[in-house]
Amino acid sequence: MRWRSVHAQSYSAEPRLTVLGTGYLGITHAACMASLGFEVLGVDTDAAKVEKLSAGVTPIYEPELAELVKAQLDSGRLRFTTSYDKAASFGDVHFICTGTPQLPGGGGADLSQVRSCVTALAPLLDRPSLIVGKSTVPVGTARELARYLAGAGSRAELAWNPEFLREGSAVRDTLAPDRIVAGVTSQRGEDVLRQVYEPLLNAGTPFFVTSLETAELAKAAANAFLATKISFINAMAEVCEAAGGNILELSEILGADPRIGGQSLRAGLGFGGGCLPKDIRGFMSRADELGVQSAVGLLGEVDRINLRRRSRTADLALELAGGELTGATVCVLGAAFKPGSDDVRESPALDVAQILHGLGAQVRVYDPVASANAAAARPELQYPSSLDEAAADATVVLLLTEWPEFTALLPDDLAGLVKQKNIVDARNVLTPTAWLAAGWNYRALGIGTGTPGRPASELERSW
Ligand code: UGA
Numbered sequence: 001m002r003w004r005s006v007h008a009q010s011y012s013a014e015p016r017l018t019v020l021g022t023g024y025l026g027i028t029h030a031a032c033m034a035s036l037g038f039e040v041l042g043v044d045t046d047a048a049k050v051e052k053l054s055a056g057v058t059p060i061y062e063p064e065l066a067e068l069v070k071a072q073l074d075s076g077r078l079r080f081t082t083s084y085d086k087a088a089s090f091g092d093v094h095f096i097c098t099g100t101p102q103l104p105g106g107g108g109a110d111l112s113q114v115r116s117c118v119t120a121l122a123p124l125l126d127r128p129s130l131i132v133g134k135s136t137v138p139v140g141t142a143r144e145l146a147r148y149l150a151g152a153g154s155r156a157e158l159a160w161n162p163e164f165l166r167e168g169s170a171v172r173d174t175l176a177p178d179r180i181v182a183g184v185t186s187q188r189g190e191d192v193l194r195q196v197y198e199p200l201l202n203a204g205t206p207f208f209v210t211s212l213e214t215a216e217l218a219k220a221a222a223n224a225f226l227a228t229k230i231s232f233i234n235a236m237a238e239v240c241e242a243a244g245g246n247i248l249e250l251s252e253i254l255g256a257d258p259r260i261g262g263q264s265l266r267a268g269l270g271f272g273g274g275c276l277p278k279d280i281r282g283f284m285s286r287a288d289e290l291g292v293q294s295a296v297g298l299l300g301e302v303d304r305i306n307l308r309r310r311s312r313t314a315d316l317a318l319e320l321a322g323g324e325l326t327g328a329t330v331c332v333l334g335a336a337f338k339p340g341s342d343d344v345r346e347s348p349a350l351d352v353a354q355i356l357h358g359l360g361a362q363v364r365v366y367d368p369v370a371s372a373n374a375a376a377a378r379p380e381l382q383y384p385s386s387l388d389e390a391a392a393d394a395t396v397v398l399l400l401t402e403w404p405e406f407t408a409l410l411p412d413d414l415a416g417l418v419k420q421k422n423i424v425d426a427r428n429v430l431t432p433t434a435w436l437a438a439g440w441n442y443r444a445l446g447i448g449t450g451t452p453g454r455p456a457s458e459l460e461r462s463w
Helices: 024-035 047-054 065-075 084-090 112-124 141-151 170-175 187-196 198-202 212-243 247-255 276-289 298-320 348-358 371-377 387-391 411-415 432-437 456-462
Strands: 002-004 017-020 040-043 078-081 093-096 129-133 156-160 180-183 207-210 329-333 362-366 396-399 422-425 441-444
Touching: 017 024, 017 084, 024 040, 024 065, 024 078, 024 170, 040 084, 047 078, 065 078, 065 170, 084 112, 093 112, 112 129, 112 141, 129 141, 129 187, 141 156, 141 212, 156 180, 156 187, 156 212, 180 187, 180 212, 187 198, 207 212, 212 247, 212 276, 212 298, 276 298, 298 348, 298 396, 298 422, 298 441, 329 348, 329 387, 348 362, 362 371, 362 387, 411 432, 422 432, 432 441
Parallel strands: 017 040, 017 093, 040 078, 093 129, 129 156, 180 207, 329 362, 329 396, 396 422, 422 441
Antiparallel strands: 002 207
């Protein structure tokens, strides 16, 4: 592997780009590349989505993205189509940004969209071009696609360039990435990617040139590590609860060690979303196929720790309600898997809401942007349009996604609305002393009582 953070070479002809798949990744990549000055054609088989995007309507909530898409449409550099023929004649570099969801009933990834993109595009390409995979795929996928292209006599070459953006800061992460990974099979592949990312390389972004396999693994390993870090701190939260420690203090102390670092060390309800949960399961499944399942066996425990936080949160609500939730009104604050996003895939918040619904509660979920997606995913829950409506007459309030409007809540904001002053702060974002002083029963994850074995009801008196 060669490590470079040098300026890219310049080439006279500016490549034209296509972006296949217009989900979170694809829309963001297309708009950001257009903002860097490239002509970009976004491609999706969903005609309704293409029509909306062409009219400047961004179908997802992502800070800065809608404005960026509009600006780039106005500039004329960004367009959208359903036509692979147009994509083939337009583009020199084709980015694959389609989804790779978890296969139903299994841990592996569904690669059908990635494969069909390549098999649909390749026969239409009549000049040398580069197909660049950005989707998260099991290691070995890129090599299989490269062999397909070679076997089909295609003039296209394959590269893998994994994406590390986070939802909620996707635009920023794309335009100012920590690193760019280029898995290539030739100097030409590297040169083209250097040209495409020239502005970012000029800004000093580290550029890693690797094999296809290392590039794929860079993504799988990064997400596995992040998930492990989050579950590690949540495992310590379990220990704190039993032993009488405080996870907030503990994670601050751990994070002060630069070898550990404080990021992804926020204890609470754990990770969800369309990436970390599916990616650790996909990684385990692929390692199994490769005969090295024990090498990533710890990821099974990472997954279990993560899911345990959800049942623990529901248990705290049940306890606050006096052991019975049948018929009780429960107010759930948050449906998105994280703030800054309307994505409810594998959302811990919605899972907890569903558990409480299963316990017989009337569950009212309020989220500032994700309610429509949540209602489509879990229609059996109630979705009032305001926080006040959600909290009215509630026996327990649970803060499950740390949107700013929830983290800023003060005890008096809710006191006049609820039936009983019970709150579970599953993201550890409120100030416990303020809520306790105002007469609330306050529970959080990872805060023990100070004396091992003391009942949780004494918890509040330890602040
Ligand atoms: C994650 C990775 O962080 C990105 O680098 C990667 O590109 C992306 O997956 C992907 O594969 O596409 P994302 O899922 O958007 O990004 O969000 P994160 O910020 O990593 O958060 C994931 C989940 O972990 C959220 O539910 C969040 O609430 C939770 N989390 C995060 C914690 O519980 N504690 C933390 O300290 C950090």
